[in-house]
């Protein structure tokens with residue numbers, strides 16, 4: 408039921424194969440510090456991409472470039488064909504961003520938070536759509552109308568993902584999504600991300616957490632000092648050789 412193209416409600420085969428998130432030869436500098444160095448990365452519809460990197464590798468900067476908060480000194484970025492540098496508002500209409508710590512209005516219920524943010528995005532606050540999004544995100548019905556002030560991190564994340572579902576965005580960006588989640592909440596998050604994959608959403612998560620990335624990602628990219636040094640695609644039933652990935656990552660972060 409969730410379209411990947413706001414307003415159109417359908418995707419053609421050609422669109423499914425297209426990279427909906429496209430970063431090409433991007434450079435970002437903070438003064439003398441080259442933080443993103445010819446970064447090229449793309450994520451397709453229905454793909455979950457995990458960008459792994461040590462502290463300071465440039466993961467947050469990559470998200471900030473995609474959100475139009477940081478302007479590259481070279482290269483190009485497109486989100487669903489829109490340049491977030493020249494058209495940040497239009498680009499953000501195509502993206503949901505879920506930070507490590509989701510902030511919601513604690514005195515409002517889950518449903519009211521979603522209605523409020525949909526209103527800000529000038530989208531219809533249809534009650535049934537909100538219920539359906541919260542159901543799909545796995546938030547218990549009994550919690551839909553409870554104030555979110557006391558919600559756990561996992562529950563807040565579900566509300567944020569429900570908002571992304573209700574907005575029908577083609578791109579979801581997640582910053583350290585599994586950090587601070589217990590194993591059950593992590594499993595729920597992963598099954599929710601799988602569902603988004605089925606809905607043809609392109610998901611980019613940035614993380615230090617190799618194991619949770621290997622559980623769910625279709626491709627894993629290693630970012631080191633602003634460069635994408637390696638990409639590995641899931642293959643077969645084992646998906647990834649986690650030990651080899653770990654050796655690779657530990658070598659990079661040592």
Ligand code: ATP
Pocket residue numbers: 437440442460461462463464465466467468469
């Ligand atoms: P972490 O995992 O620690 O969050 P990261 O991979 O997200 O790290 P970034 O936050 O993107 O890394 O930072 C990349 C580099 O850019 C670091 O060297 C950081 O110090 C630098 N940096 C980030 N933001 C700024 C800024 N606003 N001004 C100057 N330097 C910055």
